[in-house]
Amino acid sequence: MSLIINNLEKHYKTVTAVNKLSFDVQPGEIFALLGPNGAGKSSLVKMIVGFSSPDSGSIQLNDAGQAYSSIPAHLLGYLPEDRGLYPEKTIKQNLQFFAALHGVKDSEFTQRCDYWLAKFNLTSRLNDPLKSLSKGNQQKIQLITAILHKPKWVILDEPFSGLDPINQELVVEFLAQLKQQGMTVILSAHQMAMVEKLADRVLLLNQGESVLYGKLSNILQSAQNNSIQVVFNDPINQTYFEQLCEHYCVEQIKAQQLTITLKQHQSLNQLLPQLISIGEICEFKNKAQSLHAIYLHAVAEHNAKLDQGTTL
Numbered sequence: 001m002s003l004i005i006n007n008l009e010k011h012y013k014t015v016t017a018v019n020k021l022s023f024d025v026q027p028g029e030i031f032a033l034l035g036p037n038g039a040g041k042s043s044l045v046k047m048i049v050g051f052s053s054p055d056s057g058s059i060q061l062n063d064a065g066q067a068y069s070s071i072p073a074h075l076l077g078y079l080p081e082d083r084g085l086y087p088e089k090t091i092k093q094n095l096q097f098f099a100a101l102h103g104v105k106d107s108e109f110t111q112r113c114d115y116w117l118a119k120f121n122l123t124s125r126l127n128d129p130l131k132s133l134s135k136g137n138q139q140k141i142q143l144i145t146a147i148l149h150k151p152k153w154v155i156l157d158e159p160f161s162g163l164d165p166i167n168q169e170l171v172v173e174f175l176a177q178l179k180q181q182g183m184t185v186i187l188s189a190h191q192m193a194m195v196e197k198l199a200d201r202v203l204l205l206n207q208g209e210s211v212l213y214g215k216l217s218n219i220l221q222s223a224q225n226n227s228i229q230v231v232f233n234d235p236i237n238q239t240y241f242e243q244l245c246e247h248y249c250v251e252q253i254k255a256q257q258l259t260i261t262l263k264q265h266q267s268l269n270q271l272l273p274q275l276i277s278i279g280e281i282c283e284f285k286n287k288a289q290s291l292h293a294i295y296l297h298a299v300a301e302h303n304a305k306l307d308q309g310t311t312l
C-alpha cells in the first residue's frame, strides 16, 4: 500500500511548481514534506489528493486490490491549506457533520469525539459556537475533523501554523498517536523542530525539485559526519581564513574556532592539510546539525546551483 510518485510535473503558465519529482511514501510512516514558500508542496499535495491533475508523470496507490491515481476520499483524512469549518455551528455540530460525511456511526462518534476533545483540552467547549474559539483552538477542531473516521492516509498541510508552543507539542503527540494507530501521515510543515521530533522520512523541495530525500536519521547522521568543528591554539590568521572560505563553507564561531561544512564532493583528507597550515589544532570533532540548519544549507546550495545554471 505504498504511494509511489514517478516523474511528476505540474506547470502553471510560466511557473514550474513540481519538476520531475519521484519518491514514495511507505505505509505507517510519518513523511514530512518540507520546503520554502512557493517550493511546490501544496501543488504536490493537491495532485496526491486528486484536487488537480499532473501534467506528466504518475501517482500510484494500491489498496485492497484496487489501483488509484490519487488517494481516494474513503481512505483519506485531509487538513487543507485553506481551512473550512462552519463558524456559526457548535463544535459538536461541526464534528458531527464531518463524521457523518465519512459514515462514522453515532456510538463511535461520541466515543472518538470525547477522546480527542479531551486530548486537546476542549471538552468543556463542546456546545460552544466554533467562532467563539481562538484561532489556534479552531485549528485543533479542524485537525480532529480530519481523522475522526480513522482514515488509512492522513495529509496535513501546515498543522502547526498559528499554534503556541504548548499546542504545537499537543499536535506532536496527536500525530504520534495517529502513527501508533497505523495511519500513514504526510505532513507539510515549516517548523523543523517539530518535524525532527516526528518524521520517519523527509522530502525537501525547492523550486519544485527534490533537494533532500530519505530517512531523517540518515540525513542527520550524514550532516553530522560532514560538519566539523575545529579549535586552534591561537587566533586564526585572517589570510588563511579567507583562503579556506574560497573552497569551503566556513563559519567563524570565535577567534580560534571554526565550523566547516563539507559539500558533497569534498573530503576530510583534502581539508585536513589546509587546517594544519592555519595553525596548531587543539580540538577537532564532528558537530551535530539541526534539521533547521541542514534545510537552510541544502536550499542555499540548490539555489546557488540553479543560479549558476541560468547564468552559464
Ligand SMILES: Nc1ncnc2c1ncn2[C@@H]1O[C@H](COP(=O)(O)OP(=O)(O)OP(=O)(O)O)[C@@H](O)[C@H]1O
Residues within 6 Å of the ligand: 012, 013, 015, 016, 017, 035, 036, 037, 038, 039, 040, 041, 042, 043, 044
Ligand atoms: N493556481 C496557481 N496558478 C498559478 N501559479 C500557482 C498556482 N498555485 C501555485 N502556483 C505557483 O506554484 C509555485 C508553487 O506553489 P505552492 O503553493 O505549491 O508552494 P508551497 O510550497 O505550498 O508554498 P507555501 O509554503 O507558501 O504554502 C509558486 O510559484 C506559486 O506561485
